[in-house]
Structures are given as C-alpha cells and as structure tokens.
Amino acid sequence: MTDRTPSPADRALLAAAHSGDVAAAREALTAGASVEARDAEGRTPLLRAAFADRVAVARLLVGAGADVNAQDGQLNSPWLVTGITGSVPMMRALLPGGPELTRRNRYGGVCVIPAAERGHVAYVRAVLEETAIDVNHVNDLRWTALLEAVILGDGGPAHREIVDVLLAHGADPLLADGDGVTARAHAERRGFADLAAVLRAAEDRARTEN
Known part of the structure; x- marks a missing residue:
C-alpha cells in the first residue's frame, strides 16, 4: 500500500x-x-x-x-x-x-466462500465455470464453500442450489470442519432435511469413488 x-x-x-x-x-x-x-x-x-x-x-x-x-x-x-x-x-x-485466485480475504477465504454463504447462485456458478478457483479451499475457520453454505446459509432454495452447483464442480462432501463435522451433519443439526439428504447421497458417492 x-x-x-x-x-x-x-x-x-x-x-x-x-x-x-x-x-x-x-x-x-x-x-x-x-x-x-x-x-x-x-x-x-x-x-x-x-x-x-x-x-x-x-x-x-x-x-x-x-x-x-x-x-x-x-x-x-x-x-x-x-x-x-x-x-x-x-x-x-x-x-x-x-x-x-488464491488471494485470501481477512478470514483466509477465496471469493467463492462468501458468495456461497450469501446465496449468490449465479456468481458461484459463473466463478466455478469461468475460472480455476479452488472449490475445496479451506479458510481460517476450517470451512469450505460447501460448509459455509450450510453453516451460515438459511437452507432455502438459493443455498440448496448453491450446494448442488458446488457438488457438481467437485466440492468434497467428506471435508469436515475443524471439529470433524461435515456439511451433511451441519444440515441435520440445523433441520435442513432436504439439504441433508442431498449431502448424504453425495457422501455415499464420494466414498464409493474413493
């Protein structure tokens, strides 16, 4: 500066x-x-x-x-x-x-993480399609974009769509936060049943592929 x-x-x-x-x-x-x-x-x-x-x-x-x-x-x-x-x-x-694309904000995150939190569906889709941003980047809170969409999202249509977009672009549903809690477990804790079901299926696929 x-x-x-x-x-x-x-x-x-x-x-x-x-x-x-x-x-x-x-x-x-x-x-x-x-x-x-x-x-x-x-x-x-x-x-x-x-x-x-x-x-x-x-x-x-x-x-x-x-x-x-x-x-x-x-x-x-x-x-x-x-x-x-x-x-x-x-x-x-x-x-x-x-x-x-690796430049970090004050929380140690890249741009797709706050976008996922805030429900910016079109942006999340565009930045994943048009750049090589790391969909599985982990910030200083030990959260990925997928985790942040669930933990700080409202479980509504925008955040559900963001979860779908993130998963379609390689987000790892098995990545847990610093306490070992996955996005699926957070969704269950917050009462987001539909979202939890999507993430449970994604975890099953990820385990099969691994």
Missing part, C-alpha cells in the same frame, strides 16, 4: 469510481490521476468501483492497468469483493486484469 497523498486528480478519480461517472474518471486519468491512488480506508479506485458495482468504470480502470488484486486495510481486493457483492458482470470485468 502506498503512502502517496492523493492529488486533486486522484481524489477526482476515487470519487468518480464510487459514483460510476466514466467521463469524470477518464478526465481524472488524463489529468494524471494514479489508478492505484488510495482513499482514507486504503481503497483504490477499482476497489471503490467494485464495492459500488460500477462495472463500466471498472472496465476503464482495468484497461488503464489497475491492479485487481490490490488489498485495503481489511484485506479486501476488487476481485475478492465480487464474492461479497455477487456481481457476475463485475467478476467478468476484472478477469482481464489477471485476478489471483
């Missing part, structure tokens, strides 16, 4: 990125704004655009060389933020910038 004090052009770019004003962003870049300028929270223009889902500005910034992996003080990066917002258009806008 740079200690460079934002210039007037930098401040204009940071504001334009947040508001989604493409013309103002382009004008600020022409005036010499840095694509890696930082606001008081350490957020770059691209990170501000990602949080606000300003896709057109993000495309402009990526084209200007903005770092899609630059993290702020909370370890958020433009790429990681897409897992929070669930924005597929933003995810695709950042792909040309070469996102580091």
